Amino acid sequence: MASAPMPLRRPRLQAAVMARPAELQVATPATRQIPHVITITSGKGGVGKTNLTANIGWHLRQLRRRVLIIDADLGLANIDVLLGLSPEFNLGHVIRGEKSMAEVLMRGPGGMRILPADSGVTELTELNDSQRMRILSEMESLQEDFDYILIDTGAGIASNVMYFNLAAQTMVVVVTPEPTSLTDAYALIKVLSGRYRQRRFKILANDVRDEAEGSEVFTNLTRVTDRFLDVSLDYLGCVPHAPQLRKAVQMQRLLSEVEPNSAAASAIRKLARKIGALENDPLRCDMGILWRNLLTRGS
Numbered sequence: 150m151a152s153a154p155m156p157l158r159r160p161r162l163q164a165a166v167m168a169r170p171a172e173l174q175v176a177t178p179a180t181r182q183i184p185h186v187i188t189i190t191s192g193k194g195g196v197g198k199t200n201l202t203a204n205i206g207w208h209l210r211q212l213r214r215r216v217l218i219i220d221a222d223l224g225l226a227n228i229d230v231l232l233g234l235s236p237e238f239n240l241g242h243v244i245r246g247e248k249s250m251a252e253v254l255m256r257g258p259g260g261m262r263i264l265p266a267d268s269g270v271t272e273l274t275e276l277n278d279s280q281r282m283r284i285l286s287e288m289e290s291l292q293e294d295f296d297y298i299l300i301d302t303g304a305g306i307a308s309n310v311m312y313f314n315l316a317a318q319t320m321v322v323v324v325t326p327e328p329t330s331l332t333d334a335y336a337l338i339k340v341l342s343g344r345y346r347q348r349r350f351k352i353l354a355n356d357v358r359d360e361a362e363g364s365e366v367f368t369n370l371t372r373v374t375d376r377f378l379d380v381s382l383d384y385l386g387c388v389p390h391a392p393q394l395r396k397a398v399q400m401q402r403l404l405s406e407v408e409p410n411s412a413a414a415s416a417i418r419k420l421a422r423k424i425g426a427l428e429n430d431p432l433r434c435d436m437g438i439l440w441r442n443l444l445t446r447g448s
C-alpha cells in the first residue's frame with residue numbers, strides 16, 4: 150500500500166495533461182472537482198436552445214445536481230423572460246467589471262441558479278480578450294458551487310458563440326428538421342472544427358415528429374460531416390414537437406413543470422439523465438486547459 154502511486158494529488162493541470170488511466174479519473178458528478186460546462190448551441194436561431202437549456206437544467210436539479218445556467222445570448226437574451234424573472238443585474242455588469250458573477254446570480258425554478266444576459270446591448274455582442282478572460286475567471290470562482298454549468302449560447306458563427314463553445318467541455322448542437330437548421334448546424338460545426346480544432350459534438354434533434362424523424366435529422370447531418378469534415382458526432386437524442394410549449398412560455402413556466410407527463414418533457418428528462426451520465430473529457434476538464442484553449446484559439 151505504502152508504495153502505491155498517488156496521482157490524484159498532483160496539481161490538476163499536470164494531472165489532466167498526463168491523461169490519467171481510466172480507473173483513476175474523477176468520474177462521478179459527486180466527486181468531480183470542477184463543474185461540467187456544457188453549451189447548448191446552434192447554427193440557426195429559434196431552434197429551441199433556451200427552452201431546452203432551462204428544462205434540462207430543471208431535470209438535472211431533480212437529480213439533485215447543482216446547476217448554473219448562463220444566458221450567453223448577448224444579442225437576444227431571454228431566459229429571464231422565459232422564467233418570469235426580473236433581473237436587476239446581468240452578465241453585462243460582470244463583463245464591465247461592475248459586479249461579480251456571484252452577485253448577479255438569481256434563483257430559478259427548482260433551485261437552479263440563473264445568470265441573466267443583457268438583452269440587445271450590441272456593445273456586448275463582440276467581447277474583447279479582457280472581457281472574455283473576466284467571464285472565465287468569474288466562472289472559475291464559482292466552480293466549487295456547481296456540478297453543471299449550462300451555457301445557452303447565441304446562434305451562428307459569431308465570435309462570442311465560438312468563445313463560449315471553446316470554454317465548454319461538451320457542446321450540444323441543437324438541430325431541427327428544417328433544412329436551414331441543418332445547413333446552419335453544418336456551418337457552425339465546420340467553423341468550430343476547421344478554425345478551432347474541435348472534433349466532438351453532441352447532436353440534439355428538436356421539434357421532431359417522432360423518433361424516426363430525429364434519427365433522420367442526425368443521419369442527414371452526419372452524411373455531410375462524414376464526407377467533408379474531420380469530426381465525430383454523437384446522437385444525444387430527440388425532443389418531439391410540444392403543442393403545450395406555447396402555453397407554458399406564455400405562463401412563463403417550464404414545460405417540464407406544468408406538463409411533466411407530456412412526451413416532450415419525458416424526452417427532455419431522458420436527455421438530462423444522459424447528460425448527467427456523461428463524463429468530463431479528462432483533457433478538457435481543467436480550467437487551465439480551457440484558458441489555454443481560449444488564449445491560443447479563441448480570438
Ligand SMILES: Nc1ncnc2c1ncn2[C@@H]1O[C@H](COP(=O)(O)OP(=O)(O)O)[C@@H](O)[C@H]1O
Nearest residue numbers: 194195196197198199200356388389390391394
Ligand atoms: N419541441 C418544441 N415543440 C414546439 N415548439 C418548439 C419546440 N422547441 C422550440 N419550439 C418553439 O420555438 C420557439 C423558440 O424557442 P427558443 O428556445 O427561444 O429557441 P432559441 O433559444 O434557439 O432561439 C419557442 O418559443 C417555441 O415556440
Ligand SMILES: [Mg+2]
Nearest residue numbers: 198199222227
Ligand atoms: Mg434563445
